[in-house]
Amino acid sequence: MGEVQVRPQRQTLADKTYDELNSRIMQSVLPPGAKLSIDGLARQMAISQTPLREALARLEAEGLVERRPLSGYSVTPLLTTEEFNDLFDLRLLMEPLAASRAAERVANPHNMVGDGKALRALARTPEYHSDAKLSQLAFTEADAKFHASVAKCSGSPVLAKAIRRLDAHLHLHRAYMEPESISETEAEHLAVAEAIIAQQPLAAEAAMRRHLKRSRVRHAAAFTAAEADAAPNPKRAKANR
Amino acid sequence: MGEVQVRPQRQTLADKTYDELNSRIMQSVLPPGAKLSIDGLARQMAISQTPLREALARLEAEGLVERRPLSGYSVTPLLTTEEFNDLFDLRLLMEPLAASRAAERVANPHNMVGDGKALRALARTPEYHSDAKLSQLAFTEADAKFHASVAKCSGSPVLAKAIRRLDAHLHLHRAYMEPESISETEAEHLAVAEAIIAQQPLAAEAAMRRHLKRSRVRHAAAFTAAEADAAPNPKRAKANR
DNA sequence: GTCGCCTATATCCTATAGGATCTACGGTTA
DNA sequence: TAACCGTAGATCCTATAGGATATAGGCGAC
Numbered sequence: 235m236g237e238v239q240v241r242p243q244r245q246t247l248a249d250k251t252y253d254e255l256n257s258r259i260m261q262s263v264l265p266p267g268a269k270l271s272i273d274g275l276a277r278q279m280a281i282s283q284t285p286l287r288e289a290l291a292r293l294e295a296e297g298l299v300e301r302r303p304l305s306g307y308s309v310t311p312l313l314t315t316e317e318f319n320d321l322f323d324l325r326l327l328m329e330p331l332a333a334s335r336a337a338e339r340v341a342n343p344h345n346m347v348g349d350g351k352a353l354r355a356l357a358r359t360p361e362y363h364s365d366a367k368l369s370q371l372a373f374t375e376a377d378a379k380f381h382a383s384v385a386k387c388s389g390s391p392v393l394a395k396a397i398r399r400l401d402a403h404l405h406l407h408r409a410y411m412e413p414e415s416i417s418e419t420e421a422e423h424l425a426v427a428e429a430i431i432a433q434q435p436l437a438a439e440a441a442m443r444r445h446l447k448r449s450r451v452r453h454a455a456a457f458t459a460a461e462a463d464a465a466p467n468p469k470r471a472k473a474n475r
Numbered sequence: 476m477g478e479v480q481v482r483p484q485r486q487t488l489a490d491k492t493y494d495e496l497n498s499r500i501m502q503s504v505l506p507p508g509a510k511l512s513i514d515g516l517a518r519q520m521a522i523s524q525t526p527l528r529e530a531l532a533r534l535e536a537e538g539l540v541e542r543r544p545l546s547g548y549s550v551t552p553l554l555t556t557e558e559f560n561d562l563f564d565l566r567l568l569m570e571p572l573a574a575s576r577a578a579e580r581v582a583n584p585h586n587m588v589g590d591g592k593a594l595r596a597l598a599r600t601p602e603y604h605s606d607a608k609l610s611q612l613a614f615t616e617a618d619a620k621f622h623a624s625v626a627k628c629s630g631s632p633v634l635a636k637a638i639r640r641l642d643a644h645l646h647l648h649r650a651y652m653e654p655e656s657i658s659e660t661e662a663e664h665l666a667v668a669e670a671i672i673a674q675q676p677l678a679a680e681a682a683m684r685r686h687l688k689r690s691r692v693r694h695a696a697a698f699t700a701a702e703a704d705a706a707p708n709p710k711r712a713k714a715n716r
Numbered sequence: 717g718t719c720g721c722c723t724a725t726a727t728c729c730t731a732t733a734g735g736a737t738c739t740a741c742g743g744t745t746a
Numbered sequence: 747t748a749a750c751c752g753t754a755g756a757t758c759c760t761a762t763a764g765g766a767t768a769t770a771g772g773c774g775a776c
Binding site: 316327 | 489490528535536544634641
Binding site: 545 | 758759760761762766767768769
């Protein structure tokens with residue numbers, strides 16, 4: 235029984251394509267607004283159009299790309315200030331609840347306690363790279379992973395899924411955050427993790443709420459700056475031929 | 476300028492297929508758990524597999540169908556008791572907020588006030604049919620439309636989208652509700668609508684919360700009954716060859 | 717009688733080709 | 747000079763065919 239059912243899950247080409255595109259978007263290799271040529275992408279990735287279309291359809295349903303019926307796909311542009319605030323309102327509603335539930339659940343032994351302790355490790359960025367750009371990527375990924383893990387630890391698949399959706403949208407903005415805020419974020423993450431591990435729902439909820447509020451402020455600064463940049467000088471949307 | 480940009484939006488075949496499948500699932504023509512044969516559906520609908528795949532990929536991302544990589548698609552089964560409760564917890568978090576915001580917004584004239592008043596009409600089922608089955612369908616559709624409208628009136632696209640996702644899942648369960656609860660539901664809907672039109676955020680929030688709590692009880696009754704039915708005698712999952 | 721293996725069929729996944737549509741560019745006219 | 751229109755190119759959308767895989771049923775062994 236040591237062999238847990240690790241069915242390789244036989245990733246199909248459409249799945250791999252989905253992951254690849256998702257990754258490229260998250261890393262801003264495909265920046266917001268970029269045009270996605272089906273024909274071009276298929277050639278570039280050396281696959282046919284059918285699995286590519288499937289991947290794009292999924293990405294569209296998740297809101298990461300947009301589609302104009304007979305005109306083509308493009309990466310979803312950055313959020314407006316309003317949408318951004320609404321998004322954080324929702325996070326403030328859902329994620330503290332998730333943290334609270336996670337803290338309740340770790341008490342129960344048969345809820346895979348390992349997850350709870352793993353949070354502590356996920357709270358901080360694995361390591362810094364010399365290259366600032368790479369370090370940035372590692373941070374954004376660790377950030378997303380931490381929030382996703384907390385959501386998963388809540389024990390509610392539907393809650394976890396809803397949170398995951400929100401965070402996917404947000405991820406595009408993480409790339410525009412300032413590097414010095416990394417350590418702050420890590421400290422806040424750690425506070426959340428410790429509260430969960432200590433089985434203190436109220437503390438976990440409060441810690442998460444505080445983290446989100448401060449995160450919102452941090453994002454807002456970089457956000458308005460990026461918006462000011464973007465308006466007069468829109469990032470050239472490179473087509474992928 | 477009277478001509479608002481009413482671009483016919485040139486529905487593609489994949490779009491039409493998506494709508495058709497969505498409709499069939501909602502009306503339980505394709506019951507929960509039913510196997511969806513790509514090959515069979517394509518023949519039945521007289522289309523090719525490519526647009527069908529695209530539609531299925533979107534439905535999967537929205538959670539209405541499931542996919543096992545090299546085995547095929549199937550309609551998402553009914554929620555377990557736990558998932559059901561979690562879902563309502565989320566609704567109780569989000570929908571009262573939406574109602575509150577809608578009530579705030581109708582005050583502002585350039586927010587398309589028409590929507591606010593339209594809520595009153597949407598609060599009740601358009602009409603009863605002699606056929607109980609048809610009446611049931613009309614009700615579930617009206618119910619979903621009402622909640623979606625409130626969400627849209629909140630003015631927050633991201634909030635509306637999140638609510639829409641939750642309700643899509645729930646819709647499968649609406650079909651199993653008892654007919655006599657229709658009038659109760661309508662009365663509660665009306666209370667919400669009136670509070671919003673009266674521009675009373677707190678009242679709207681409370682009305683929505685009460686509605687959801689009672690709705691949860693109503694669903695729970697039909698739900699456990701259906702679950703008991705389903706367990707020993709699973710609805711035959713008809714393949715569409 | 718039950719379990720395990722093997723073959724056959726149905727289905728999924730991928731690739732490619734052709735018809736239909738949108739976008740962009742250049743020429744013409746007011 | 748600016749606006750309009752027609753053509754050319756690229757791109758999207760759909761259909762069909764072939765290779766690869768999972769599932770079901772039958773046979774044999776224990």
